[in-house]
Amino acid sequence: MTYHVTITRCQSYDPDAVRSAVTASLEPLGGIGKFVGKGQRVLVKPNLLASRAPEAAVTTHPTVVQAVVEEVQRAGGVAVIGDSPGGRNVSSSYERLLKRTGMMGVVEATGCEWVSFDDSVVDVQAPDAKSFKRFTVGKAVTDADRIIVLPKLKTHQLTYYTGAVKIVYGYIPGLLKAEYHLHTGTDAETFSDLLLDLHGALPPTLAIMDAVVGMDGQGPSNGNPRDIGLILASENCHALDLVACSIIGFDPMAVPTVRKAGERGVGPRDLGEVLVSGEPIGNVRVRDFAKPRTMILARIPPSLVHAIGYLFGTRPSIRRGKCISCGKCAEGCPPKAIRYTKGEIPSIRYRHCIRCYCCQELCPQGAVEVSYPWIRRMVG
């Protein structure tokens, strides 16, 4: 089987440039009309990981979201933007999220609806799933006739790379995410099985990736914004992820979500199974895209990851100078490994830490860093 991915240059977030790039990225796939019918309710799901300004490159840029919403509306669809960041989400935190990420502006400019996945939830059965056969997700996800995901090209501490498959974790309401992390523990392999099962249960119709500015290093929230200058699109999230990894110089087979998709037969095993339209990959490669420190674990057999990772692997640590003692990291820590007393700097009990890095994602100050334990620093 051949999978189709488009690569389109887009050097800035100028709204007209983004509109043309999004339209151009869909043309070789058949145009938006192939994916959206008149009157269909279309969930447009960006990555709204945290209340950060678009320039931080943590969230999908609002100009990309707006361009896609306009495409959907032009095709006669009813566009609805929705997501659920990790942690406790209430109306005031959502208001802050929508304002800071620029989504409020998109809603106002396009007249589309915003839905939170925390308001109402449903259980979804996944009888064909490999490992996880039931999920609780926002009802807005199952209410949609079509789902278009808008991932941001970034690194990730647990899965090494976050893209079109990882973004579906947002279907799960904020606080519940911690429970799923508890099931999968430290293991990127098991967590990736969960992501693939969830993706298979509620597959997006289309993925359009914001790779105009991505994030390298210690993503998904503490890395460095990187100019990439691209919009990627595909009907197949796995193929899109494989191409994105190839562009940034990551071995796609070292990224468990990509490798496992090939093994399951739901995505390509290598670039030979992908038809690329637009820019050839060789023309757009980013040579020095920094990997997350945790990616060293990709070379260790999964059965040894926990023991070796505990002694030598990376771990979260809190920078006292940056911390404002808000307690969000402790609240969202799945195994409650973070001790927190109001007004004080939290401390991490590493014996209980499952290295999920939710604390890093949730920290509004960028105060959670990924570091090596002293024993690893001693032996170099």
Ligand code: SF4
């Ligand atoms: S301390 Fe951070 S990385 Fe460790 S389990 Fe808690 S949230 Fe996950």
Ligand code: SF4
């Ligand atoms: S580390 Fe971050 S999330 Fe945790 S208390 Fe400090 S500022 Fe808040």
